[in-house]
Amino acid sequence: MKIFRPRTFLNLLVLGFIMVSLPLGVGLWTTLKFIDQLSDTGLEVVDHAVSGTRESELLAEHLRNEERTLRLYSITTEKEYLKQTEDYHAQIDTLLFQLLRLPLRTNVHSTIDEMRQARNVQRTTIISARDGTIKGDPQTEITKAIDSFEEQQNQVQDIRAGIQEMMEREITGLKTTTEEAQRTLVSQTGTFILATVFMIIVMTFLLSWPVRQLNKSVERLGNGDFKTPVLVSGPLDIEVLGEKLDWLRVRLEALEQEKAKFLAHISHELKTPLSSIREGAALLNEGLVGELSHKQEAVTSILINNSVLLQDLIENIINFNMAQLKKESKESNKLINLKSLIEKVAQAQTTKIIGRNINLDIKLQNVLICGNQKELEAIFENLFSNAAKYSPPGGTIGCRLSSDQKKAACIIYDSGPGIPKEESEKIFKPFYQVETHVHSVVKGSGLGLAIVYEYVTHLGGSIRVLNPGEPGARFGITLPINNVEIENQAKTYENS
Numbered sequence: 001m002k003i004f005r006p007r008t009f010l011n012l013l014v015l016g017f018i019m020v021s022l023p024l025g026v027g028l029w030t031t032l033k034f035i036d037q038l039s040d041t042g043l044e045v046v047d048h049a050v051s052g053t054r055e056s057e058l059l060a061e062h063l064r065n066e067e068r069t070l071r072l073y074s075i076t077t078e079k080e081y082l083k084q085t086e087d088y089h090a091q092i093d094t095l096l097f098q099l100l101r102l103p104l105r106t107n108v109h110s111t112i113d114e115m116r117q118a119r120n121v122q123r124t125t126i127i128s129a130r131d132g133t134i135k136g137d138p139q140t141e142i143t144k145a146i147d148s149f150e151e152q153q154n155q156v157q158d159i160r161a162g163i164q165e166m167m168e169r170e171i172t173g174l175k176t177t178t179e180e181a182q183r184t185l186v187s188q189t190g191t192f193i194l195a196t197v198f199m200i201i202v203m204t205f206l207l208s209w210p211v212r213q214l215n216k217s218v219e220r221l222g223n224g225d226f227k228t229p230v231l232v233s234g235p236l237d238i239e240v241l242g243e244k245l246d247w248l249r250v251r252l253e254a255l256e257q258e259k260a261k262f263l264a265h266i267s268h269e270l271k272t273p274l275s276s277i278r279e280g281a282a283l284l285n286e287g288l289v290g291e292l293s294h295k296q297e298a299v300t301s302i303l304i305n306n307s308v309l310l311q312d313l314i315e316n317i318i319n320f321n322m323a324q325l326k327k328e329s330k331e332s333n334k335l336i337n338l339k340s341l342i343e344k345v346a347q348a349q350t351t352k353i354i355g356r357n358i359n360l361d362i363k364l365q366n367v368l369i370c371g372n373q374k375e376l377e378a379i380f381e382n383l384f385s386n387a388a389k390y391s392p393p394g395g396t397i398g399c400r401l402s403s404d405q406k407k408a409a410c411i412i413y414d415s416g417p418g419i420p421k422e423e424s425e426k427i428f429k430p431f432y433q434v435e436t437h438v439h440s441v442v443k444g445s446g447l448g449l450a451i452v453y454e455y456v457t458h459l460g461g462s463i464r465v466l467n468p469g470e471p472g473a474r475f476g477i478t479l480p481i482n483n484v485e486i487e488n489q490a491k492t493y494e495n496s
């Protein structure tokens with residue numbers, strides 16, 4: 001089945017407007033239909049009431065006139081009165097016929113029929129009186145016809161009462177229909193509002209989904225993740241945009257690889273001549289190629305110190321490059337006792353702080369994790385070396401290690417100046433150094449924490465400054481503990 005997909009974002013927007021206004025349109029249409037129906041019924045009720053009232057009044061009036069003219073005829077025997085009687089008779093018959101089309105009760109219809117039958121008899125008498133063909137005594141027959149008016153007056157009263165009942169019935173019916181319509185409209189309006197809200201939610205999702213996907217992809221690219229492909233689904237033009245973004249990702253990935261290769265190559269090429277310079281300077285400094293004056297010794301010391309700094313920097317660049325490339329795959333992971341690893345690294349650092357009277361305060365729980373030994377060592381070496389670098393003589397460097405079912409938590413702290421609040425995230429970026437520390441006696445490359453960050457995230461953990469803006473930096477690291485992986489590693493270890 002082919003799913004309909006709008007060609008452009010604009011099409012999707014227009015579709016959204018249509019979808020959202022659709023329930024409102026249907027709601028409006030049904031409301032108008034209801035109002036139309038109600039007004040039709042109302043008009044019908046009014047029509048019945050008006051014509052019923054008018055016809056019943058005319059009926060009573062014509063009947064009175066008919067009786068009066070027939071009585072006058074019976075007294076005067078003037079044919080003119082007979083003719084008038086006939087005219088009224090015809091008009092009453094028409095009225096009775098018209099009344100039959102009203103929605104009156106069956107008993108009222110029967111009364112009208114009965115009245116029409118009685119009037120037919122009366123009519124025969126009047127016509128034969130006019131033609132002179134009346135059977136029996138004319139006066140007696142006319143008197144009989146006059147007498148039948150009394151019964152007809154009663155029947156007219158019944159008909160009027162029937163019309164009154166019809167009006168009341170129809171008005172009550174109209175009221176009930178109006179109330180029902182009101183109820184239906186309220187529930188329909190509720191349904192249409194719900195449908196509109198639902199449509200708004202669906203369309204908001206459909207409109208924002210591709211934008212969110214693009215946003216996430218751009219964020220991933222910005223964070224240096226060039227591996228995850230850019231997948232954007234939605235209108236065709238946005239999908240094309242997604243494809244272009246993916247093309248950009250591939251280009252950036254290639255450039256990143258080239259940059260890393262280039263850096264690795266340059267660093268490697270720099271290392272060899274640098275170690276020759278360092279060795280040469282050391283030979284000179286030790287006087288192996290002849291006695292040096294004090295000034296010459298000072299110059300060779302500068303040469304040695306700076307070549308050591310340069311070598312550290314190159315090492316860091318190589319490490320950072322490795323960290324970014326994530327050369328070490330998960331396959332090289334092994335079971336590592338984090339406590340022993342940290343103790344070993346801290347021990348190595350103590351040799352560097354001898355003579356500065358710095359205390360070590362290390363309290364570690366036994367924690368096993370699965371990870372890459374080199375990466376873990378690099379993490380703690382950099383953190384301890386920074387702590388040592390920035391702690392003043394007489395200060396303390398501390399470390400705590402604990403764990404729960406899912407993660408290991410480690411805190412490393414020192415007595416240095418701490419990390420300014422606004423810098424607490426920036427310090428993990430490559431080559432970033434806190435302005436106030438740059439001019440201090442401590443020399444650095446600004447790569448140590450960037451390497452730590454790369455390795456920690458590679459291991460699936462996180463790192464942050466726990467006390468930004470306060471003296472004595474405290475770094476908190478969490479590393480995931482994958483129990484299944486640990487068990488597998490333990491088995492492999494036992495079997496080997």
Ligand code: ADP
Pocket residue numbers: 382386387390414416417418419427432433434435437438443444445446447448449450473
């Ligand atoms: P560097 O080689 O300059 O130490 P890092 O990446 O290790 O590079 O650290 C980046 C910056 O973070 C450092 O320049 C320093 O200003 C700050 N920093 C890192 N660790 C500490 C610490 N323990 N105490 C105070 N500042 C620190």
